[in-house]
Amino acid sequence: MEVEQISDSAFVRVSHNWVAPEPLNPVVEGLTLSDYRHYKIDGIFPEDFQATAVFTYSISSKLDHTLISNVMDSLVVLYRANASENWRGVSFERDGSPFVGYMRVPNMQKGEYTLALWDEQYVVLPEEPTSHPEDYLHIYPNPSTGKVFFEFVLENNALIQIFDGNGQQVDTISVQKQQTTAKWDGRRKTKGQYLVRLIDEYGKQLSQQKIILQ
Structure with a gap:
């Protein structure tokens, strides 16, 4: 996490859950969610709190080897505020190669985040x-x-x-x-x-x- 603005103390709890996120509903053809991990962010944020969430992806460390297999596929970040919402894409900046690096998501919000992949057949x-x-x-x-x-x-x-x-x-x-x-x-x-x-x-x-x- 990278904090850009804060005027008072903040309590941030980040849970790295080693289970698959709930699937898309309805299913979006060509879009695959991580099959065994996702994140949940919660806490107490001051009103003017601004931060960037930083998520690591990697094949070599066995973090995402079941998700990422093709350099032509497009890695993205999905978000939902809670379990009553469906997953949606959020703005991010990627720093790294197709196989290892960081996904930086500005304007971090409480809720759940997961990595997902667009199949190259749908973005060719x-x-x-x-x-x-x-x-x-x-x-x-x-x-x-x-x-x-x-x-x-x-x-x-x-x-x-x-x-x-x-x-x-x-x-x-x-x-x-x-x-x-x-x-x-x-x-x-x-x-x-x-x-x-x-x-x-x-x-x-x-x-x-x-x-x-x-």
Whole structure:
């Protein structure tokens, strides 16, 4: 946990439960929840308390070897406030490789969190980007020297997936339906052409476009 703001004492209890989370209801085809662990966060938070939850994922340490097996699958974080709610995607930043690293979730809330995976069959890229008159996504500047900005209109939470010229996923940005903008820092990436794909939390493709890093 990384605390950004606090004005008084806070009591935070984090339970790492070594049992599978309750399944999705209804089932979302292509989305698999962790089969043997999830987290519960509770406690007493001051009114202005702001923190980022940090979740570890790893294959080598046998934490998530039954969940993660394919670099093209998309690891995400799901949240629910309590057992009466269904799981939903939340905004996160991933730091690490496809097989080991950290998932940072801003604006940590009381409730339950679990890792989940979108199967590559439901997020696979076609060879060429598609264009729709009702496109949900605007990208600028394009071409770019590094920093890229996204503008969008969403009805559901969504993911922005970025793939290099070899079809390898190099980044994922999780966005909430109330968001209208996001940014990506590609200054440390190899110059060249990338594919950007916007999908909602149910796996529906909203937009796919090319960007160029110069």
